[in-house]
Amino acid sequence: MNTNLAHVDSVAQPLLELHDIRKRFGGTVALAGVTLSVAPGEVHGLIGENGAGKSTLIKVLCGIVKPDSGAITLAGEAYAPHTPRDAKARGLQVVHQEFNLLPFLSVAENIFIEHLPRNALGVVKRRDMNTRARTALDAIGLKDIDVRWPVERLGIAHRQLVEVARALMTESRVLILDEPTATLTSRETERLFAIIDDLRRRGVSIIFVSHHLDEVFKLCDRVTVLRNGETVTSRRIGETTQDELVRAMVGQQLQKEMTHSIGSSARSETVLSLVNFRHAQSPHEDGISFDLHKGEILGIAGLVGSGRTELLRAIFAAEPPLSGTLMRDGKPAALRSPRDAIRAGIGFVTEDRKEEGLILSMPIAANVTMASLADVSRAGLLDQRAENALTEKLGADLKLKYGGPGKNAATLSGGNQQKVVLAKWLARKPEILLLDEPTRGVDVGAKAEIYALIRRLAERGLALLVVSSELPELMTLCDRIMVMSQHRIVGSLPRAEFSEEKILTYAYQGEKRQTGH
Amino acid sequence: MQLDENLPTATATAAPAVSMKLLLRDAGIGIALVLLILFFALTTDHFLSPNNISNILTQITINLILAIGMTFVILIGGIDLSVGSMLAFCAVVGGSVLTIPDLSVFQAVSLATLAAVGTGALCGFLNGWISAFWGLPSFIVTLGMLNIARGAALQVTDARTIYSFPPSFNAFGSQMIYGVPVVFLIALALVAIAWFVLSKTVFGRLLYGIGNNEEAVRLAGHSLMTYKIAAFTIAGVLVGIAAMVYMARLNIASPIIGIGFELNAIAAVIIGGTSLSGGRGSVIGTLLGACIIGVLANGLILFGLSDFMRQLITGVVIILAVIIDKYRERITAA
Amino acid sequence: MQLDENLPTATATAAPAVSMKLLLRDAGIGIALVLLILFFALTTDHFLSPNNISNILTQITINLILAIGMTFVILIGGIDLSVGSMLAFCAVVGGSVLTIPDLSVFQAVSLATLAAVGTGALCGFLNGWISAFWGLPSFIVTLGMLNIARGAALQVTDARTIYSFPPSFNAFGSQMIYGVPVVFLIALALVAIAWFVLSKTVFGRLLYGIGNNEEAVRLAGHSLMTYKIAAFTIAGVLVGIAAMVYMARLNIASPIIGIGFELNAIAAVIIGGTSLSGGRGSVIGTLLGACIIGVLANGLILFGLSDFMRQLITGVVIILAVIIDKYRERITAA
Amino acid sequence: ADKPVVGLVMKSLANDFFKNMLEGAEAHAKKRGDYELKAIGMQNETDFESQLNGVENFITQGVDAIVIAPADSRAMVAPLKKAIDAGITVVNFDVSLDEQAKKDAGLDLAFVGPDNRGGAKLAGESLAKALGEGGKVVIIEGNPGADNAAQRKLGFEDAIAAGKLNLLDSRTAHWETEEANSVFSTMLTAHPDIQGVMAANDSMAIGVIKALDAAGRPDIKVVGFDNVSAVQPLLKEGKLLATVDQFGSQMASDAIDKALAVVGGGPKLEGWVKTDIKLVTTDDVK
Numbered sequence A: 001m002n003t004n005l006a007h008v009d010s011v012a013q014p015l016l017e018l019h020d021i022r023k024r025f026g027g028t029v030a031l032a033g034v035t036l037s038v039a040p041g042e043v044h045g046l047i048g049e050n051g052a053g054k055s056t057l058i059k060v061l062c063g064i065v066k067p068d069s070g071a072i073t074l075a076g077e078a079y080a081p082h083t084p085r086d087a088k089a090r091g092l093q094v095v096h097q098e099f100n101l102l103p104f105l106s107v108a109e110n111i112f113i114e115h116l117p118r119n120a121l122g123v124v125k126r127r128d129m130n131t132r133a134r135t136a137l138d139a140i141g142l143k144d145i146d147v148r149w150p151v152e153r154l155g156i157a158h159r160q161l162v163e164v165a166r167a168l169m170t171e172s173r174v175l176i177l178d179e180p181t182a183t184l185t186s187r188e189t190e191r192l193f194a195i196i197d198d199l200r201r202r203g204v205s206i207i208f209v210s211h212h213l214d215e216v217f218k219l220c221d222r223v224t225v226l227r228n229g230e231t232v233t234s235r236r237i238g239e240t241t242q243d244e245l246v247r248a249m250v251g252q253q254l255q256k257e258m259t260h261s262i263g264s265s266a267r268s269e270t271v272l273s274l275v276n277f278r279h280a281q282s283p284h285e286d287g288i289s290f291d292l293h294k295g296e297i298l299g300i301a302g303l304v305g306s307g308r309t310e311l312l313r314a315i316f317a318a319e320p321p322l323s324g325t326l327m328r329d330g331k332p333a334a335l336r337s338p339r340d341a342i343r344a345g346i347g348f349v350t351e352d353r354k355e356e357g358l359i360l361s362m363p364i365a366a367n368v369t370m371a372s373l374a375d376v377s378r379a380g381l382l383d384q385r386a387e388n389a390l391t392e393k394l395g396a397d398l399k400l401k402y403g404g405p406g407k408n409a410a411t412l413s414g415g416n417q418q419k420v421v422l423a424k425w426l427a428r429k430p431e432i433l434l435l436d437e438p439t440r441g442v443d444v445g446a447k448a449e450i451y452a453l454i455r456r457l458a459e460r461g462l463a464l465l466v467v468s469s470e471l472p473e474l475m476t477l478c479d480r481i482m483v484m485s486q487h488r489i490v491g492s493l494p495r496a497e498f499s500e501e502k503i504l505t506y507a508y509q510g511e512k513r514q515t516g517h
Numbered sequence B, C: 001m002q003l004d005e006n007l008p009t010a011t012a013t014a015a016p017a018v019s020m021k022l023l024l025r026d027a028g029i030g031i032a033l034v035l036l037i038l039f040f041a042l043t044t045d046h047f048l049s050p051n052n053i054s055n056i057l058t059q060i061t062i063n064l065i066l067a068i069g070m071t072f073v074i075l076i077g078g079i080d081l082s083v084g085s086m087l088a089f090c091a092v093v094g095g096s097v098l099t100i101p102d103l104s105v106f107q108a109v110s111l112a113t114l115a116a117v118g119t120g121a122l123c124g125f126l127n128g129w130i131s132a133f134w135g136l137p138s139f140i141v142t143l144g145m146l147n148i149a150r151g152a153a154l155q156v157t158d159a160r161t162i163y164s165f166p167p168s169f170n171a172f173g174s175q176m177i178y179g180v181p182v183v184f185l186i187a188l189a190l191v192a193i194a195w196f197v198l199s200k201t202v203f204g205r206l207l208y209g210i211g212n213n214e215e216a217v218r219l220a221g222h223s224l225m226t227y228k229i230a231a232f233t234i235a236g237v238l239v240g241i242a243a244m245v246y247m248a249r250l251n252i253a254s255p256i257i258g259i260g261f262e263l264n265a266i267a268a269v270i271i272g273g274t275s276l277s278g279g280r281g282s283v284i285g286t287l288l289g290a291c292i293i294g295v296l297a298n299g300l301i302l303f304g305l306s307d308f309m310r311q312l313i314t315g316v317v318i319i320l321a322v323i324i325d326k327y328r329e330r331i332t333a334a
Numbered sequence D: 001a002d003k004p005v006v007g008l009v010m011k012s013l014a015n016d017f018f019k020n021m022l023e024g025a026e027a028h029a030k031k032r033g034d035y036e037l038k039a040i041g042m043q044n045e046t047d048f049e050s051q052l053n054g055v056e057n058f059i060t061q062g063v064d065a066i067v068i069a070p071a072d073s074r075a076m077v078a079p080l081k082k083a084i085d086a087g088i089t090v091v092n093f094d095v096s097l098d099e100q101a102k103k104d105a106g107l108d109l110a111f112v113g114p115d116n117r118g119g120a121k122l123a124g125e126s127l128a129k130a131l132g133e134g135g136k137v138v139i140i141e142g143n144p145g146a147d148n149a150a151q152r153k154l155g156f157e158d159a160i161a162a163g164k165l166n167l168l169d170s171r172t173a174h175w176e177t178e179e180a181n182s183v184f185s186t187m188l189t190a191h192p193d194i195q196g197v198m199a200a201n202d203s204m205a206i207g208v209i210k211a212l213d214a215a216g217r218p219d220i221k222v223v224g225f226d227n228v229s230a231v232q233p234l235l236k237e238g239k240l241l242a243t244v245d246q247f248g249s250q251m252a253s254d255a256i257d258k259a260l261a262v263v264g265g266g267p268k269l270e271g272w273v274k275t276d277i278k279l280v281t282t283d284d285v286k
């Protein structure tokens, strides 16, 4: 048995107990002995690097993946779910890391998909459903969407909230949340925490996965760290510190990170400038104007739904822009498709890697080279050796954790998938890189690596436009932050003036102006 | 620390906007239909005569009934290529019952309906069960069933046509109420029922859900198997009903009828705006799609085109109809 | 995204482990083929006679050529229902050229090939362009083309059969090399070329990519339009080649040939393990799929089944073949 | 105006036989000039509905006569009864309506047309003569369930019985050249001792002859049906022993003439007005 288990304190009367759970996928060991116990009414943090096995463990718990060995007991009885249905019947409810929504059904239907309210004839009580969905959404602070909208219309953050609302609809004994806050802003996060507190008081046990240690300390009663599929430690929250957890996660002391001590590497040349640039969704005639300089890291802050993603998509010509000018190196450039944008030296790391970034059922190498096939082919013939070499090189640069370049991208953990998307664009050697939530779902260690990488790229003269919902991320990374609100740039702050208060003030200003009339 | 958000209150006006959009979406193909009707009304003599309209309605009926069932299957992301063969199989089984001597008309017709619908349900069940249990694409399973049902129909009848049905049954097939064929009214009732089931019941919503994201529905604790089997079985039941209508109209049951009917039914569904990948669409669209196909077939004959040109033009119009729908969609989206 | 043991296997890579898996995946349907062959070898007399084998190979040829093109289309998530009609259209166009008087055989055959392949390419191009440009499902577009090409074939020939081709062209159609039909060798060469293009070139890689996730490919800077049109055009070119083979074999070109051929071609592709939703599969699988269909058609006759039972059993075996494949997949995954 | 209107209901026009028939009728209409011809066909051979629709449309339009080659000998009985009840003159040609079905429906309708069964028997007999008693033959059938296919098969069987031939196998190739080619070459593998083939139409005979070419079996004799132009060279070369001509191009015009006579007040047609059939052999094309 694993020596690390010494660190696991026993719980007097555990509700859920996992003992030495193991699971391998072909050659990859995803779980190499997880032991864990959760008390009733406890919020149990589950943390670990990307690929540590958190999501796999959760899939075991909810009957999607069958463990190779190990035992689980729930309220003292053996528990071995075969299907998600079994798990639900036993009172386990899960919010998965990857989205599981029905895009063309309404928000309300999505929330109630497990038990659509029905009359005796099986007819959906639509009004009832909509009202209750409204209440449920209000409860988690999602007020600005109509429950009758198809989910298709929602941005990624709103989708996450809809999933949380869905999980809260059914009474459960154990609620499992796999990185629910990765796409949320603090307002929703706090609401979520309040709800979790409430559930805790009612005796529901909660397993909470997050890469944000501050959240873990704020919310959890106990925390378990997984590393390489094993339980490393399991502690009462009061008995540990962030540093200790980080050390447990990465197996060593993380270099004291990332402060942007060196000055900006921004140079005077403007590589990209927008003049009254307007896309189809933009309500403002005068559009958006700003300059991006060579070697600059320019951040865009804003509330969820402020139009940041749409701006990046328009720059990349993923949707054709309506009007205005986009200048590349001072010359107007008419970009009509992503192809044009890429030819103009622009790369785009999208926020939704599953829908837009990756081809999950194709090999990692194929994903990495997808935008630079010309470099790994001669006369239209693929050079698979070059392709694998490129993948291995970038994989090493990004500390990608993967089985091999020929493995499907679907076999990677969420954070590692994100790195593959980054690798795809780095392989292209762009001069401008648009990053939309570049560290969504990325663990602390990898995040530091990505930050360092971004900075290195900037030093080499790459211009970066970074959208992020994490202010600390923008503040460590950027030379300048623009704040967007209601599809407008409402403020711009040089590094010297960075402060959360200022950014938030700008963000709300726009909101108020908009709702004022 | 992350950004906070000041949320505007929900806009209650959004709902009517949505149903308006929904209406427009169905109206899209409606526009193509209206254009077609106008065209034929202006260019041919008898097109809008009451007689011709009831002809068209009669001619639409069987395809419409098949297409209703097909809508269920396509909504869950499946396809059913076997409906044409199943029609023949159901018809010969139903026809055999119908010609059993010494039964009263009522007995004969009820038993025959039971037999035809039961046969259809059974074949449909098999389609659904095999594809769901083995996780096989329904395309290939129903392609198999296409051959099985046809072979079975030929085998049980030894390729002979069954005929001599009760005269009153046959009369029913051409009966009219105020110039509207009764069989068409039956089809219309089936449309209404299907619409209700699909849009108002839990069952229907889950079918849409499966077409949207199977995995999500499974994770929500539903048995995919049940719903998939149900969709295919419903398609089979409708084939059985269509077989009865066929017999009432043509007064025969032959093992070689229905060849290629599946393509017409699928065309009606897709022209009607239901997405082939599932999860989106409506049976009202299917009704309009079936009307387009029927109006086209009838109108082009009245228009006096040669058979060959007629076939060519039919192809062109099918494509144009969906282009018009798409075009409208683009316009309304902008 | 849910990961489970049945994760799709990678298809477009050279990593040894993966190509081993690829082999197994194809071997899956290979097992069904071997079982079928064994069965017929044991139960019938002449099945493995050289003569019968070359018969089977000849009988497979046209379906195989069509299925190669279909593989390209299905890999990008499309479907082509028009190949049967296009075959007729290409054949009558090619046949008309072939019978132009006063041409040398060489001239006649080259021009006819050009005409047939050109016609196929044009129809295929239209299929691809219309569906890509308007964003329409290829099912409905090619259903339109099915009618258009058939109507056009009938119209240009006025429904008459074209015959009397140069005798040497005709002889070529039944020529053998060591008992292997030359036309089959041509088909085999086409399989090899298609395999190479699909698995070794950038073009092929992107076709797989589009079948898996169009949006990701588009955002990686590739023009979807180009690749989609290319896939359909390739399918059209192969129809043109198939039409030439048809004429060489049967020495006629008629506007009513090829009815239902699309279903056989699609069946070969799917039985061969290519996913109907695109992105997964291989042309080697298609070859095996076409063999299964051909062996079945031939073997069941030798076995002495009646026509009707033959059709029924064909359906059953099609389904069994894919079930065996699935079963093996489950076993090897566990 | 007031020329009588004749509604001609045909089968699928997508083949030489019916195409010739239609052209014959059109030429005839132009030549006589005293009636208006409206013709409709069907999508494919089993598309009974479009014939039914066609008849219904003609009743709606109030034509004076309907001249019909029924796609199915039973399905068309009821609508034609309706037409007669509506006062329309109906003439049935090409394929006869089923006697029993007519009786059941109380329909008394003459038939103007060839004897498919007799024709097939003629073809079969010429093969029997060539092979002699005990000759081993196979039949390639038309579409199962199609009336003319059934008639022709019966005719072949009559000839087999009369000529004391030995029937080894009988299979459908659905009227199609390619299928006939595949099916027959496989039948040949199973029965290498085949001496003669009776194909229910010429398209299939062509496929059979190609299979014989490929197998190098010029000894096997083939007969067909329809006498389409594509078999003329084969007749000439002796690869096709015989085929049967039903003079399709005249058949429709004959029927129209008869219908117009009745419309014009002539006597009602009775029974079976047989039209010509002729066995065509190598001698006829030289």
Ligand SMILES: Nc1ncnc2c1ncn2[C@@H]1O[C@H](COP(=O)(O)OP(=O)(O)OP(=O)(O)O)[C@@H](O)[C@H]1O
Pocket: A025, A026, A028, A029, A030, A031, A048, A049, A050, A051, A052, A053, A054, A055, A056, A057, A097, A401, A410, A411, A412, A413, A414, A415, A416, A441, A443, C003, C004, C005, C007
């Ligand atoms: N179906 C699968 N096939 C092969 N390997 C898999 C599969 N599912 C997961 N893995 C592997 O198992 C390991 C654990 O993955 P898991 O998704 O549980 O990580 P995680 O801790 O949730 O990471 P993240 O924080 O990035 O979400 C990874 O190495 C992953 O590549």
Ligand SMILES: Nc1ncnc2c1ncn2[C@@H]1O[C@H](COP(=O)(O)OP(=O)(O)OP(=O)(O)O)[C@@H](O)[C@H]1O
Pocket: A152, A153, A154, A155, A156, A157, A158, A302, A303, A304, A305, A306, A307, A308, A309, A310, A311, A351, A469
């Ligand atoms: N198809 C659509 N229909 C209606 N509203 C839409 C549609 N697409 C986007 N929106 C809305 O437009 C707004 C801007 O979305 P966008 O994704 O650009 O925001 P963002 O600032 O990137 O926020 P996020 O943090 O969610 O990425 C959001 O309110 C979103 O819900």
Ligand SMILES: [Mg+2]
Pocket: A054, A055, A056, A097, A178, A413, A414
């Ligand atoms: Mg995870």
Ligand SMILES: [Mg+2]
Pocket: A155, A308, A309, A310, A351, A436
């Ligand atoms: Mg965004």
